[in-house]
Amino acid sequence: MSDLLIELFSEEIPARMQRRAADDLRQRVTDGLVEAGLTYAGAVAHCTPRRLALSVQGLTDVSPTTTEERKGPRTDAPEKALDGFLRSTGLTKDQLEVADDKKGQVYLARITRPGRPAAEIVAEVLETTIRNFPWPKSMRWGEGSLRWVRPLRSILCILTREDGASVVPLDIDGIVAGNTTEGHRFMSPGRFAVTSFDDYEARLKRAHVILSSEERADHIWQDATNQAFAAGLEVVEDAGLLAEVAGLVEWPVVLMGKIGDAFLDLPPEVLQTSMKEHQKFFSVRDKTGKIVRFITVANRTTADDGSTILAGNNRVLSARLSDAKFFWENDLRVARAGMETWTDALSNVTFHAKLGSQAERIERIAALARELAPAVGADPDLAERAARLAKADLSSEMVFEFPELQGLMGRYYAEAAGEDPAVALAAQEHYSPLGPSDAVPTAPVSVAVALADKLDTLAGFWAIDEKPTGSKDPYALRRAALGVIRLVLENEIDLNLLEAFDSCLKLHNAPRPEPNDSDDFTGMAADFNLLSFFHDRLKQHLKSEDIRHDVIDACLTGDRTDDLANVTARARALNSFLATDNGENLIQGYKRAKNILDQAEAKDGVEYSYGADPKLAETEEERAIFAALAPARPAIEAALAAENYPAAMTALAALRAPIDAFFEAVQVNADSEIVRRNRLNLLSEIVRLCTRIADLGRIGS
């Protein structure tokens, strides 16, 4: 057994790529070793800004010897066949054996592949790994043609056994593997040799490199929270930033600095964004939530305890925040003057070449928001006003500088302009929900604008035939449709999508697409495939509630399939019903009834929809169905009218036992034609009643 240590030492690796690269290194090397016949006990990979390291413990010293028996041609086969066999096995004729086979005597080759030493295999596997490494972006350097994320400077590759460590002989385009590495670029220059992973990690630490990124992150977080705590403050958590910063340093040193008084009045989000995006600083807030300090992480200690570094960072931050303050103050002036210069400026901004300018788009959204307002319980005037202002901040200097603050700045500026709080809130919220886990707005004005914004986008791109295909969805239309679905469902809005689409298309001056457009997203028949697209997204969305696709398909019948809240309510009720014993059995009964009915109708060439006559019932079981149908029918109709689908399902459940009993005891095809027809008419009534809520025929078994 030996332990393998690999280190690929390079110029600075982008922080965002380090973790994945370390995992890839581990995966590819260990896979390669195993494929070549070696086994190992465990493997751990590490990354720092300048190195990927892999430690494999308990690696076998040689791969096993393998023997393969291969059957060749018959001994009386032509010479040519034998020659081919010898070539393919690499043996000579006298090395072959002869064996008995069903067809007679055949040649038999016994090919033995001797085991290979681990070092040889490691060298091969590592070379293959390096030459085929899946960096998101890689480069060449100098005169070479080797590719790596940044110039690869050295390779450490040793196998450690009880009797010592040995270098694995390897030369990749002139980079010869050895047993040495480097410590911190500035604090511990020079190379040193290592003998094992433990030795490597310990020596690196003495050379001011913490190998484990988790350890670096922990150290940063501990130190940051301690320093903040000592000052009676709190660090704003940011896991992404912590991981990134841990990938920028080998020897983290946490420094806390003050934010100049002049900047403390900026909105906290502006401070936080500016500090994070430009400087990779953590924000530190006081008890009231105000951001008052920053934390930066340096890559070294200094003789002056970091005071020069902190002073430098402070100056850079002041320059940055001066810019932000300048934007904020200029923007506030425009906002207080009514934001017209911003909304006017949006006429010069193209939304999409075929869909006009942002200003034109806002006109459409405003009209649509007004139209949707009653359905969502919003004041139409406020909804329209909110839509007109919701995107004004796109022209502001702050959003130009920090696009991620769009919406939020809109709210601040609308508030400064003295707009209704609902209008200001809509500016922030109308982009939501942005993803499946993003919160859904509930304020009616926000909901109206959010819906209008998304529906206008969807209908517009549909009208110009820019639909998502496969993995391509450049305008995030799937996300927009999911946003509409979540807005509708979570706010329980009765919205007729087809009417809304029509309004959108009118506002776009676009014709309604031809019925039966062949470009259908779900394969379902639909006269307008944007609705099918919504249905498809709805299925995806309801997956999280464990509602099956076929259940939703069953509910996509009738004339209200564009009312997603209704479809969903029916699907939920049906789904719960199917989970019960009654539901499962009723489906079977329904299918049986439908089959018999379909066959009889096809055979007889008539439709059995005359209604069944209880007087013609001959058996108890038939009479029981008539007895069950009488109260069930009005109960179901009443529940449907009240859109109380669980109640409708309960009423339907009452039919299960009589139907089961009926099929148990009664032969539909009676000798008497009158009785037979009456029974078929009875089945028809059952089938029709069952499909009042959903097309149960679409439910798979």
Add this chain to the structure above:
Amino acid sequence: MGITDTPRSFQEIILRLQSYWATKGCAVLQPYDMEVGAGTFHPATTLRALGPNAWAAAYVQPSRRPTDGRYGENPNRLQHYYQYQVLIKPSPPDLQELYLGSLQAIGIDAELHDIRFVEDDWESPTLGAWGLGWEVWCDGMEVSQFTYFQQVGGHDCHPVSGELTYGLERLAMYVLGADHVMDMPFNDPSAPIPLTYGDVFRQTEEEYARWNFDTADTAVLLRHFEEAEAHCSEILSKPAEDPKTGKRIVMAHPAYDQCIKASHIFNLLDARGVISVTERQAYIGRVRALAKACADAFLTTRAGGWTDAA
């Protein structure tokens, strides 16, 4: 290492960089005599990064970015500024160390400061060029751009050049402790006639800002753009053999001058606000086509690796 004496003026920083890179074997060139947006446009970078021949050059390049003009009022934004540019081909294995040495030379002591190489990939859509590298941070401030050129003018770079670009004003402000670029000493503050950066450039920043934003004649500029574009193609369409001397003279550099001209005119038109978002891409594409044609032509010259035997 240890204490490094700090330069006292903007020009001293330039002089120290010049002498540092001279001692490291670079040919210290002079600025290119045309208006360019960045030091990369100098043919000593753009064209020399192409082809197989080794190269090592360092130079100051006055650069113009009309949209960045702020009438001399913004503490660190200028429509005319200086870049210090180093290009070495093939990129030497110790380029990072050489670079850090240059920081030491201008008074940035790595023992006291926090110097970091932070991912920043470089791309110039107008030059059809890209590379991977970093922005170099000193105490959280970007002081240089460090790039390994992978492609220029649509051609793979082989060998790869290492390019260093220092934004001189920002770097100097940091080293000299100036909060406003205009307050920074240009020459030695104890000279008989001490001059600040503002003494030299405040007035021109005002004048050019007004001209760039409001006065430049867009009709004339549009025409000049078309002319430069046409002229570039025309130059390149000439046969390689010069009818007068009978020599093979491919006019890659004169054609490239027209490309530079078109690029700068585009920047001026952009500052004048007459280029819409959609047109922008088209203009950039047109300049890129010129850059690409010039790169193609350069590769058929001796400096670009062309040999008579080929």
